Amino acid sequence: MVSVQASEAEVLSTLRAGVSVAALNGPVSTVIAGDEDAVLEVAGHWRALGRKTKRLQVSHAFHSHRMEPMLAEFRQVAEQLSYAAPVVPVVSNLTGRTAAVEEITSAEYWVRHVREAVRFADGIGELNTLGVSTYLEIGPDAVLTAMARDTLPADAKATVVPSTRRGKSEVRVLLGAVGSCTPPRRPSRTGE
Numbered sequence: 595m596v597s598v599q600a601s602e603a604e605v606l607s608t609l610r611a612g613v614s615v616a617a618l619n620g621p622v623s624t625v626i627a628g629d630e631d632a633v634l635e636v637a638g639h640w641r642a643l644g645r646k647t648k649r650l651q652v653s654h655a656f657h658s659h660r661m662e663p664m665l666a667e668f669r670q671v672a673e674q675l676s677y678a679a680p681v682v683p684v685v686s687n688l689t690g691r692t693a694a695v696e697e698i699t700s701a702e703y704w705v706r707h708v709r710e711a712v713r714f715a716d717g718i719g720e721l722n723t724l725g726v727s728t729y730l731e732i733g734p735d736a737v738l739t740a741m742a743r744d745t746l747p748a749d750a751k752a753t754v755v756p757s758t759r760r761g762k763s764e765v766r767v768l769l770g771a772v773g774s775c776t777p778p779r780r781p782s783r784t785g786e
Contacts, residue, residue: 595627595655596637599646608639616657617712620744625650625712627658661709668708672701685724690716692724714738718745722752729754 595616598605602615605624609615612629613636619625626633633655637647654660677699686693688706690713697703718741721729729752731739736756743754755774759767 595625595650595652595658596633597623597625597646597648597650598637598640600624600640605636605640608636610636612659614658615711616655618715619712619741620715623715623741623744625657627655628660630655657709657711659709665705665709669701669705672704675701677701685717685720687712687714687717689713691720714741715745718742722746722750727752731756732758734758735760 597619599622601622602618602624605615605626609626610632612632613626614628615624616627617625626636637649641647679695679699684693684698685691686698686703688703688710689697693703718729727750729739729742731737731742731754733756736759739754739756746752746754753774755770757768758764
């Protein structure tokens, strides 16, 4: 898997057999995956044009045809699980829009999620359209925080913060994140 500094449309125009878009992380941040040699050729094309590329440290070519051999077994496991309607609406990174209950509570949805591209940038766009103004990344570092900031419109009045940072105190980073997501308390008229 390789991250390419290019839009999805640009990358699609350079794909070849054995390579597909694995993730759309931002306006000019697209991840490709598939057959290693073919992926590296496409990445080389973009490097030759002066675009940044980064090989991702992953165990598999996720979200590509390379996942197909495990899909039947994964489907069997997913079909044995119990699903329930989410308590809060979920924006799907599979579709980039608010997920219907029947969609997200099916085994087939999760099987598709393994194989198809992650549409993170589209999901952030959907959240922005829905009026979301606070984004908290829950993960091992701040990679998605930066991607979300790059995806939001320049005039968006949004707070985007990570809950953890690699090599930093978890407690300090989390407290800082909560503090930046909490609106300041306004004093009451009685001065309390």
